[in-house]
Amino acid sequence: MGIYSPAGIVNIDDIRSWQEPGDGHPEIKLEGLEQQCAEIPNSFVWLGLFEPTKDELSMVERIFGLAHLQVEDAANPTQRAKFDLDRKGHGVAILKVLDYTEHSSDVHTGQIAIFVGSWFVITVRFGQVGDLRGIRQRLEEQSELRAYGPISVLYAVADKVVDEYVAVSDEIGIDIEELETTVFNSQDRKDSADRIYWLKRENVEIRRAIGPLVNGAHAFVDSRLPWVPEELHPYFRDVGEHILRVHDAVEGSDNMLMTMLMASTSLQDFQQNKDMRTISAYVAIAAVPTMIAGIYGMNFDNIPELHQQYGYFVVMGVMLTACSLMYRAFRKSGWL
Secondary structure: OEEEEOOEEEEHHHOOOOOOOOOOOHHHHHHOHHHHHHOOOOOEEEEEEEOOOHHHHHHHHHHHOOOHHHHHHHOOOOOOOEEEEOOOOOEEEEEEEEEEEOOOOEEEEEEEEEEEOOOEEEEEEEOOOOOOHHHHHHHHHOHHHHOOOHHHHHHHHHHHHHHHHHHHHHHHHHHHHHHHHHHOOOOOOOOHHHHHHHHHHHHHHHHHHHHHHHHHHHHHHHOOOOOOOHHHHHHHHHHHHHHHHHHHHHHHHHHHHHHHHHHHHHHHHHHHHHHHHHHHHHHHHHHHHHHHHHHHOOOOOOOHHHHOOOHHHHHHHHHHHHHHHHHHHHHHHOOO
16 A cells, blocks of 8 residues: 655555554554645555455445445455446446466456545455556556556556456467367367367356446547546557457357357267268178078078088178178268
């Protein structure tokens, strides 16, 4: 936590003017922030919380005057992503944070809620993904970005999160391309359906994160947000374009996976039919000698061929000829 201004950053540990000596109660520290912030021109407070308790959120809600329903949404790790900001840009933005694991092709999801006020910004993070240290470093290095106040944190967080959307979506796209080759490879086709279902589930994770933000992305692209400073319109437009790009990629990936699933199922059915035809052909070929052997195995004395000198060889020749002709016919028809 610290006070950010174009002139620099004051870490919370360096603030002593509003803290009673020897009193380290966090509530007393927080209650003095607005006064301290008012003494520094164009400054704002950034408070970062990681998986806070209900008591901690209630305290922050009271001190900063946050909307109770918005605090409840931020405390719910399964809350739907959204931009809930008024015409002044005050309110909350809830973003899902995605992370891709290379070795298992898993997509992990976290959540960041960004409360924006006139003199403060509060980030509430749930999950192991979505580390904000890089964003803090970016603001520390860019004084011109800090000059835009709390909106600068909202932009920096959204930019980082959306860039991760693009990276995760690209990785899923690579996995789909590799799987597409597997689907049409007869040697690796056995587990392709399971992998397709797995990738569809990971693609759904991206869709859940990106889908609710599409309307906000269109507003970013069209520059229809009165609370965004003119100088920041290109930056928010870039965020919106990335969101729409990932949304289109997710839709395309989902359609591709569905097509691959249908193709995989059809190929498996075709292979099963082919196997059944092959089995049926060999059964039909085997039926000829089986029938002849069954006739001559009935042990009747009045079968004429039993007493012929070359009867055995004739019958065997008939068997081989019939089997060869049937085999040739099945091969020609594609059953073998």
